[in-house]
Amino acid sequence: MPLLGSRFVVALPLAQLGPEFFHNRSNPDCVQRNGAFCVGWAVDNIDRYITPTLQHLALVSSSVALGFAIAFALAVLSHRHRGLVGPLTGLTGVLYTVPSIAFFLLLIPVTGRGTDTAVIALTAYTLQIIYRNIVAGLSNVPAEAKDAGRGMGMTDRQLLWRVELPLALPQIIAGLRIATVSTVALATLAVFAGAGGLGAEIYSDLSFKTGIIIAGGIAILMAIAFDVLFVAGQRLISPWRRVRPV
Amino acid sequence: MHELDLEVPGGEICVLVGPSGSGKTTGIRMVNRMVEISDGDILVGGTSVRDRSPAELRREVGYVIQQIGLFPHRTVTANIATVPRLLGWDGDRIAARVDELLELVRIDPALRARYPIQLSGGQQQRVGVARALAANPGVMLMDEPFGAVDPINRERLQNEFLRLQAEVRKTILFVTHDIDEAIKMGDRIAVLREGGRLAQYATPAELLMAPADDFVEDFVGADRALKRLALMRVSDIDLWQAPLAHVGQAMAEARAKLDGAEVPYVLVIDPERRPLGWLSDADLRGETVPARPDASPEPVLELDDVMRDALSDLLQAETRYAPVVDAEGRIAGVLSVEIISEFLTSSEAVSDEHPAPERPVG
Numbered sequence: 001m002p003l004l005g006s007r008f009v010v011a012l013p014l015a016q017l018g019p020e021f022f023h024n025r026s027n028p029d030c031v032q033r034n035g036a037f038c039v040g041w042a043v044d045n046i047d048r049y050i051t052p053t054l055q056h057l058a059l060v061s062s063s064v065a066l067g068f069a070i071a072f073a074l075a076v077l078s079h080r081h082r083g084l085v086g087p088l089t090g091l092t093g094v095l096y097t098v099p100s101i102a103f104f105l106l107l108i109p110v111t112g113r114g115t116d117t118a119v120i121a122l123t124a125y126t127l128q129i130i131y132r133n134i135v136a137g138l139s140n141v142p143a144e145a146k147d148a149g150r151g152m153g154m155t156d157r158q159l160l161w162r163v164e165l166p167l168a169l170p171q172i173i174a175g176l177r178i179a180t181v182s183t184v185a186l187a188t189l190a191v192f193a194g195a196g197g198l199g200a201e202i203y204s205d206l207s208f209k210t211g212i213i214i215a216g217g218i219a220i221l222m223a224i225a226f227d228v229l230f231v232a233g234q235r236l237i238s239p240w241r242r243v244r245p246v
Numbered sequence: 247m248h249e250l251d252l253e254v255p256g257g258e259i260c261v262l263v264g265p266s267g268s269g270k271t272t273g274i275r276m277v278n279r280m281v282e283i284s285d286g287d288i289l290v291g292g293t294s295v296r297d298r299s300p301a302e303l304r305r306e307v308g309y310v311i312q313q314i315g316l317f318p319h320r321t322v323t324a325n326i327a328t329v330p331r332l333l334g335w336d337g338d339r340i341a342a343r344v345d346e347l348l349e350l351v352r353i354d355p356a357l358r359a360r361y362p363i364q365l366s367g368g369q370q371q372r373v374g375v376a377r378a379l380a381a382n383p384g385v386m387l388m389d390e391p392f393g394a395v396d397p398i399n400r401e402r403l404q405n406e407f408l409r410l411q412a413e414v415r416k417t418i419l420f421v422t423h424d425i426d427e428a429i430k431m432g433d434r435i436a437v438l439r440e441g442g443r444l445a446q447y448a449t450p451a452e453l454l455m456a457p458a459d460d461f462v463e464d465f466v467g468a469d470r471a472l473k474r475l476a477l478m479r480v481s482d483i484d485l486w487q488a489p490l491a492h493v494g495q496a497m498a499e500a501r502a503k504l505d506g507a508e509v510p511y512v513l514v515i516d517p518e519r520r521p522l523g524w525l526s527d528a529d530l531r532g533e534t535v536p537a538r539p540d541a542s543p544e545p546v547l548e549l550d551d552v553m554r555d556a557l558s559d560l561l562q563a564e565t566r567y568a569p570v571v572d573a574e575g576r577i578a579g580v581l582s583v584e585i586i587s588e589f590l591t592s593s594e595a596v597s598d599e600h601p602a603p604e605r606p607v608g
Contacts (some may be wrong), residue, residue, distance in 0.1 A: 122379075134605055152329050152377075153305035156511030166319045240319045240361045 031210070038210045045063075046214075049201060053117075054220050056197040057188045060222070063119050066179050069124030075134035076160065085135060089128075096128040102223055104193040113194030121193065125186055126179040133175025136167025170241060173234045177227055184223040188215075248442050254434070256384075257415040261432035263422055265465070269442030270421040274387045277419060278307045282507035290385055305329050308386035308416070312393040314370050317360040322348075322373055323358045323507055329381040347376040350410065368399045375407065376433040379414065386418045392427070403429060425466055428456070437462050450477055471590045475554040480547055480570055483589060485579025486568070488513040491525065497533045500525065509580050511566055514539045520577040521546060543569050549578055557586050 030038035038064075071092075078084035098106075103121045110116045143165045149163045188199035201215040235242065247520040250273060254260040262270040272401050275281040277288055279300040288295045295303055302387040316325050323344050327369040330340045348355050351372040362370055378386055391407075392400045404427065411418065422428050429450045437453065439461050448459040454474045457463035467473065468560065489503035489512045500512045514535055523539035547570045560568055560583055572578045 088281075137468050142318070144311060144313035144315035145317055147280075147311055148309070149317070151278060151309040151311065151315075153301045153302055153303070153332055158332065163317060163319075167317075200373075238319065240363075243361050243364055245363045246365075 014086045015125075019205075031208075034207065034209055036196055036209055037213055041210055042214055049198075049214060049218060050196050052196060052201050052215070053222070055195070055200075056184075056187055056219070057222065059115065059118055059122060059190050059195060059197050060180065060183050060226070063122035063183055063187070064126055064176065066119065067179060067183075068130055068176065070123070070132035071127050072134060075131055075138065078135060079160075079164075080156070084205055087130065089135075092128040092131050095124040098124075100125070100189050101192055104189065108193065115195045117193040118187070118190035118195030118197075122187060122190065126183055129179045129182070130172075130175045133171050133178075134168065137171030138164050140171065142168045152180045166238070169238050170234060173230055177230045180226045180230070181223045184226065188219060250436075250438075250442060250444050252436055252444070254417055254419065256349045257418050258418045259411060259418040259431055261420045261422060261428040261435045263425055263428040263432075263435055263465075264368070264438030264445075265440065266423065267440050268438035270423070270438055271389055273438070274389060274419045274421055274443065277385070277387055278304045278309060280300055280304075280528055299507045305332055305381060306385070308349060308381075308383040309513055310374050310386065310388040310391045312390035313569040314374040316370055316373060316377070316448070318362055321359050321361055322353070322365070325362070325373055326377045327379050329511060332382055343380060349375045350379070352406070367395050367546060368403055369393055369466055372406070375410070379416075384417060386416045388418060388420045389421070390421055394496075395424075400427075404568060407431070426473065426476075429476060436467060472554065474590075475557060475586070476552060478553040479549065480553060480556050480581055481549040483553065483581070484583060485570055485581055485586060486567075488569070488580045490515055490577065491535045492517070493522070493535055497530060497532050497534055500535055509582070511541075511567065513543070513569055513577065515577055518574075521577050523573065524567075544572055546571070547581055553586070556581055557583070560586075575604045 193201035526540035
């Protein structure tokens with residue numbers, strides 16, 4: 001489970017910090033020495049992370065939401081016209097392979113520095129995963145359920161909303177989870193587009209360990225929180241997945 | 247499909263049967279336009295299917311498929327309510343209809359909030375039928391509806407469905423590849439051959455007695471004589487009469503009745519004319535007719551029994567004669583293996599290669 005994996009990622013570096021970590025509040029030299037983690041500094045300066053965190057949250061939410069909207073439209077379109085699946089998979093795949101920093105820098109002359117540029121690039125990265133998962137989810141809907149639905153007089157639209165999408169939901173949400181977690185990580189590069197976020201704190205002083213740990217830690221917590229939300233949401237809207245056969 | 251011309255009388259089950267590739271499924275899917283017809287026409291209740299939009303038409307025609315196709319993400323209630331919802335019924339009317347249908351197909355109302363995966367195969371099948379019946383369609387299409395059910399439950403579901411049909415009287419097109427199922431379920435049977443050609447359209451009895459050609463004869467099977475027995479009841483055949491004797495009657499009178507009797511044994515009956523048993527040779531040497539004859543009357547058959555089951559009872563009991571009683575238990579006659587075998591030979595149902603079963607020694 002990805003959730004468990006994320007927890008290990010958090011736990012392992014902390015274990016390696018050593019006894020100094022817990023005592024350096026009484027050590028005023030910590031910041032000068034650039035100790036592994038200066039608790040005192042962290043407690044005194046935690047305020048400065050609030051704005052970057054909110055920016056980061058906004059970047060991730062808007063990119064994933066926009067990416068989902070576009071990928072959803074493309075997936076539904078190619079569900080009706082199967083011939084589009086290949087070209088669209090290729091197109092979103094190409095977007096996915098553009099190196100991220102290069103993507104930000106390439107966009108700046110076109111869209112300028114700022115949030116818009118970051119959101120455009122981050123959105124482009126989510127398309128591939130979300131699109132593929134929706135398409136796969138829709139094509140994995142049992143043929144007999146579709147046949148029964150159509151045979152009982154559902155229009156294509158009714159079949160999509162009442163049968164196909166609900167049954168594809170687990171796979172759609174799986175795509176959203178991966179896309180969101182990777183966007184949380186990628187958004188730390190949004191600083192190169194001038195969009196701030198947690199990356200701003202990381203890249204402002206790459207040598208300051210405490211700052212990097214705090215910003216990185218917040219990003220990890222944010223990824224976990226998103227994941228938990230998605231899992232909870234899925235459980236809430238697909239109760240039929242939880243029942244046991246008798 | 248090729249020049250398939252069928253007329254199904256209202257309220258009857260018409261079975262399309264044939265080998266795979268004979269177009270049975272295509273045939274019924276053309277009725278609800280799941281497959282479009284290229285030429286010709288199909289009238290449902292006097293109106294051409296081409297005159298209605300596919301979605302509209304399908305909501306008026308019940309549809310049951312082999313894999314049942316219940317929606318896994320919907321409860322029993324929501325599955326059954328599918329078409330009424332599409333038709334925009336209000337909540338109260340839908341709820342009342344679901345209750346009614348659950349009772350009709352004998353599903354415990356406690357299961358209504360279950361998901362399909364929580365039901366047995368037989369329960370899923372019945373929910374599938376209830377769903378097809380939901381908007382009370384005049385016409386039902388059933389594509390191998392019992393195909394996904396195990397053989398033991400299949401027989402039960404078939405019987406249940408026939409009971410249901412006696413109540414709801416739908417006009418049904420029923421597809422199967424199983425000739426036995428066709429004979430059991432059908433009021434009329436259309437035998438299709440490869441390429442969707444109609445080989446014969448007849449009642450089950452006609453099909454068994456007079457197959458139109460070699461293909462039908464082959465398809466119906468070498469044991470069609472025996473299959474006909476499944477269509478008959480004991481009351482459909484002329485029974486023999488056994489000499490009857492009352493308890494306490496003088497034995498001499500009973501012995502006298504044996505002369506020239508159809509059945510060479512005396513059957514003892516009680517004052518309500520219920521069979522008590524057969525007199526043995528030892529009994530016949532006595533003075534009066536005993537209340538407990540040596541030979542038990544079993545198996546006692548009923549006029550309403552299906553002939554095939556009656557024959558199987560006779561063979562199983564290794565007896566040549568069995569008393570037949572009416573609904574009140576009063577003696578109506580005697581059935582013997584000879585009567586059945588004479589019936590089978592006389593109806594030219596048995597060809598030389600397939601002789602009637604050997605008569606068992608009674």
